[in-house]
Amino acid sequence: MDFLDRWLHYIDTEEVIPLFQKLEIDYRVPKLTDVAWSTFPPVVIAIARDQNFSQLRYIDSEKELLDILNLLLRNDEKSRLRLVYTHTLDFAAGNKLLLDQKHLATILLDFLVEAIYLVPVYFQSQIWKTHKGSLEDALNFAAPMLLNQLVLSANTLHGFVRQPFQLVFRELKQMSLQRFSELAELISISVRSSETAMDLLLDIMEPETSRLLVGRPVAVRQFVKSVIGVALNHIDEASNARKSAPGSFKLALDGYRDGYTQVKCQLRIDSPVGQTLRTGDHVRLTATQGPLNAPVQSPYSMDAIVLAAEPGSATFKCLPNPPPYIEECAWNLTFCGPFVTSKTMFDAITAFYTERESCCRLYASLVGLPTADQIKLPSIRLPLTADSTLNRSQNQALEAAMHQSLVFLWGPPGTGKTHTIVAILISMLSAMPKARFLVTAPTHNAVDNILRRFILEHGPDVSGAIPLRVSNAVSLYWLLWFFQSIESSAHSVISWERFHRTSEISHATRWLEQR
Numbered sequence: 327m328d329f330l331d332r333w334l335h336y337i338d339t340e341e342v343i344p345l346f347q348k349l350e351i352d353y354r355v356p357k358l359t360d361v362a363w364s365t366f367p368p369v370v371i372a373i374a375r376d377q378n379f380s381q382l383r384y385i386d387s388e389k390e391l392l393d394i395l396n397l398l399l400r401n402d403e404k405s406r407l408r409l410v411y412t413h414t415l416d417f418a419a420g421n422k423l424l425l426d427q428k429h430l431a432t433i434l435l436d437f438l439v440e441a442i443y444l445v446p447v448y449f450q451s452q453i454w455k456t457h458k459g460s461l462e463d464a465l466n467f468a469a470p471m472l473l474n475q476l477v478l479s480a481n482t483l484h485g486f487v488r489q490p491f492q493l494v495f496r497e498l499k500q501m502s503l504q505r506f507s508e509l510a511e512l513i514s515i516s517v518r519s520s521e522t523a524m525d526l527l528l529d530i531m532e533p534e535t536s537r538l539l540v541g542r543p544v545a546v547r548q549f550v551k552s553v554i555g556v557a558l559n560h561i562d563e564a565s566n567a568r569k570s571a572p573g574s575f576k577l578a579l580d581g582y583r584d585g586y587t588q589v590k591c592q593l594r595i596d597s598p599v600g601q602t603l604r605t606g607d608h609v610r611l612t613a614t615q616g617p618l619n620a621p622v623q624s625p626y627s628m629d630a631i632v633l634a635a636e637p638g639s640a641t642f643k644c645l646p647n648p649p650p651y652i653e654e655c656a657w658n659l660t661f662c663g664p665f666v667t668s669k670t671m672f673d674a675i676t677a678f679y680t681e682r683e684s685c686c687r688l689y690a691s692l693v694g695l696p697t698a699d700q701i702k703l704p705s706i707r708l709p710l711t712a713d714s715t716l717n718r719s720q721n722q723a724l725e726a727a728m729h730q731s732l733v734f735l736w737g738p739p740g741t742g743k744t745h746t747i748v749a750i751l752i753s754m755l756s757a758m759p760k761a762r763f764l765v766t767a768p769t770h771n772a773v774d775n776i777l778r779r780f781i782l783e784h785g786p787d788v789s790g791a792i793p794l795r796v797s798n799a800v801s802l803y804w805l806l807w808f809f810q811s812i813e814s815s816a817h818s819v820i821s822w823e824r825f826h827r828t829s830e831i832s833h834a835t836r837w838l839e840q841r
Contacts, residue, residue, distance in 0.1 A: 349573075349574045349575070349576070349614060349656030350614060350615060350656065351576075351614070351654070351655050351656045352618045353617055353618060353651050353654040353655040354617055354618050354619045354651070354654075355402060355617040355619060355620055355623070355649075355650075355651060356400055356401045356402065356650065357401055357402075357619060357620075358374070358375065358398075358401045358403060361375075361397070361401065363375060366393070366397075367390065369381050369384055369385060369390060370390060370393055370394050370397070373394050373410060374394050374397050374398055374406070374410075377406065377409070379409065379410065379413040382410070382413055382414055382417055382423065383417055383422050383423055383424070384424070385423070385424065385425065386424040386425070387425075388425070388429070388433055391414070391425070391430075391433065392433070392437070394410060395407065395410065395411070395437055395441075396440075398410065399440055399441055400650075402620075404441075404443065407441060408443075408444060408447065411434070411437075411441070411444050411447060411448075412447055414430070414434065415434065415447065415448070415451040415452070415453050416451075418430050418431075418453050419451065419452040419453055419456075427453065427456075427457070428457050428460060428461075430453070431453045431454065431456075431457045431461060432461065432464050434448060434453070435448065435454075435461060435464055435465065435468055436464070436468060438468070438472055439468060439471045439472060439475055442472065442475040442476055442479050442490070443479070443483065443490070445472065445476070445490035445493060445494060446489055446490050446493060449490075449493045449494070449497065450493075458497075462499070465497060465498075466498075466499075469494055469497070469498055470505060470509075472494050473491065473494055473495070473509055474509070474512060476490055476491045476494065477491075477509065477512050477513050477516055477517060477526070478512070478516055478645060478646040479646075480513075480516070480517045480519070480522050480523075480526070481516070481517065481518050481519070481627070484519070484522065485522065485525075487522065487526075488522075488525055488526070488529075488530070491526060491530055492530050495530055495531065495534055496534070498534075498538055499538075500538055500540065501538040501539060502539075502540075502680075503539060503541070503549060503676060503679055503680050504676055504680060506531070506535070506538075506539060506549075506550070506553065507553050507672055507675065507676040509531070510527060510531070510553045510554060510556075510557040510672070511557065511668075511669070511672045512645070513526055513527060513557055513561075514556070514557035514558070514560040514561050514564075514668065515560070515564075515608055515629055515631070515645060515665065516629045516645050516646070517561070518565075520561055520562070520565065523557070523558070523561050524558070527554050527557060527558070528554065531554075532550055532554060535547075535550045541679070542693075542695060544693060544694060544695065545679060545693050545695065548679075548693060549675065549679040552675045553672065553675055553676075556668055556671045556672055556675065559668070560608075560663075560665065560668040563663045563668075564608060564662040564663050566663075567661065567662055567663030568610075568660055568661070568662055568663075569660065569661045570658065570659070570660050570661075571598065571599045571602075571658070571660070571661060572597075572598060572599075573594075573597065573599070574614050574656045574657060574658050574659075575591045575592070575593060575599075575656065575657060575659075576591065576592075576653065576655075576656055576657070577589045577590070577591050577611070577642075577648075577652055577653065577657055578590050578591070578592075578653055579648075579652065579653065580641060583643075586643045586644060586645065587643075587644045587647060587648055588633065588641060588642065588643055588644070589611075589630075589641070589642050589644055589648065589652065590639060590640070590641045590642075591639065591640055591642075591657075592638065592639055593637075593638055593639060593640060594638075595637050595638050599640065599659060601637065602661070603632050603635035603640055603661075604632065604635060604664065604666075605632055605633065605634060605635060605666075606631065606632060606664060606665050606666035606669065607631070607632040607635075607661065607662075607663070607664050607665065607666075608629065608630075608631060608632075608661075608662040608663055608664070608665040609629070609630050609631075609632060609642065609659055609660065609661055609662060610627060610628070610629050610630070610659070610660040610662055611627070611628050611629075611630055611642065611644075611657050611658070611659060612625055612626070612627040612657065612658045612659075612660065613625035613626045613627070613655050613656070613657055613658075614655065614656040614657065614658055615655070615656075617651070617655075626649050628644055628645065628646045628648065629645045629646075629662070630642035630643055630644050630645060631643045631645070631665060667768045667769055670768065671768065688732070704731055705731075706728075706729065706730065706731050707728075707729050708728040708729070708753070708754065708757040708758070709728075709756075709757050710724070710725055710728045710729070710753065711753070711756075712724075713749045713753075715745070715749070716742075716745070716746060716749055717742070720742055720745070720746045720749070723735050723746050723750070724746065724749055724750055724753060727750045727753075727754075728750075728754070728757070735747075744775050744776055744779055745779065747765075747776055748776060748779050748780050748783065748784065751763060751765070751780060751784075752780075752784050755790070755791050759790060759791075765777070773795070774795075777793055777795055780793060781793060
């Protein structure tokens with residue numbers, strides 16, 4: 327105790343050290359002052375370093391021009407790059423360059439993918455107006471990449487992204503449903519401002535769909551509304567689900583796949599990040615601090631999708647191209663919610679409206695298109711008894727379900743859809759006691775809500791049916807609770823605390839295997 331008293335006297339034990347510390351790693355971004363100019367030709371030095379733009383008229387090769395543009399691009403000299411790009415277009419329009427005018431127009435169009443903020447400069451230039459007819463194929467090839475890069479730059483350009491996005495969109499002659507859906511999906515993940523996202527989706531994209539999308543007008547309208555609805559829904563979910571993860575970590579490049587860069591990070595085995603992330607989650611990676619040699623520059627931030635997550639490591643798909651210093655600095659992670667459900671809905675809507683009857687035989691009927699080969703649904707009229715616990719509209723839904731082969735029920739939150747679905751199940755079980763019914767939903771939670779309501783209000787003693795919950799380990803606790811509630815004659819509620827113990831997981835697994 328004497329030694330302990332001495333230790334307490336000399337050691338400040340009130341200092342609190344965080345469990346997961348924030349890494350602060352100094353790093354630098356490329357600057358023109360660090361360039362080894364002796365390795366470049368004099369004309370490149372005169373234009374890029376000395377800003378002697380009159381020297382542009384002496385450039386006689388595509389390589390020299392691209393060397394200048396890429397040099398300024400790599401060193402983040404946006405203002406100087408804009409000046410070089412603008413002067414090049416002006417000199418070309420006045421026939422003051424040695425390069426072929428049409429070939430130069432193609433080169434500068436392709437370069438826009440790397441410097442997307444130059445889109446207005448190019449599409450408002452005389453060179454584009456002169457050669458746009460012959461550059462239609464080049465634009466069709468470059469447009470998807472241009473639109474993607476504009477969307478990924480929206481958080482930097484803010485409201486200024488609207489004009490270039492609209493310029494590119496209006497120059498297009500046609501767009502596939504698949505491409506429209508992919509663009510809306512990218513907006514839903516990467517655009518953080520709800521106002522900007524709605525500008526792009528509703529003010530620019532939607533008005534042009536009747537001109538760009540090929541298909542029956544009624545089907546195109548339904549497709550567009552469905553896709554935009556899913557996009558806006560995820561934007562709202564992501565804004566409400568944002569949660570910063572404790573600690574920070576380093577990222578390492580892990581290959582390039584399907585047009586996106588993959589990065590990987592090593593995590594502490596006890597890190598909550600590795601334990602909470604799931605494949606398909608939407609996350610945001612942000613540098614912990616700005617670069618040392620650019621103090622006014624904001625830390626770089628990019629959205630990503632989790633490709634794999636396990637204790638000790640996680641792999642991400644970066645939506646924008648990562649910066650060159652990605653491995654030299656530390657990164658924070660912000661969780662923006664799962665994207666699996668939204669992604670599934672995007673894919674399902676696109677498949678339904680592009681594959682049509684080959685995807686669903688009821689396509690024409692569901693879309694409301696006239697067809698000679700109308701599918702005749704079997705006539706069904708099950709006995710019906712009005713449910714006193716339902717209101718008028720809910721009883722109408724019950725009647726429709728009992729008298730029709732195919733029924734769509736819609737209602738905003740709080741209108742009693744779950745209660746109505748349970749009432750429909752009970753009525754169908756009464757009419758067809760030996761039949762089996764399959765209840766599915768996009769999320770585990772939706773299925774759990776229906777099954778929980780069914781068990782609590784209309785369990786086996788009332789309906790005579792024993793429910794079966796088919797799922798993975800995520801809902802194993804619910805599954806065990808449901809079955810034990812059914813087995814228990816008193817229908818007692820099992821304490822949730824029991825299922826937070828690791829031993830209960832193996833117990834649940836053995837219990838299910840025995841059945």
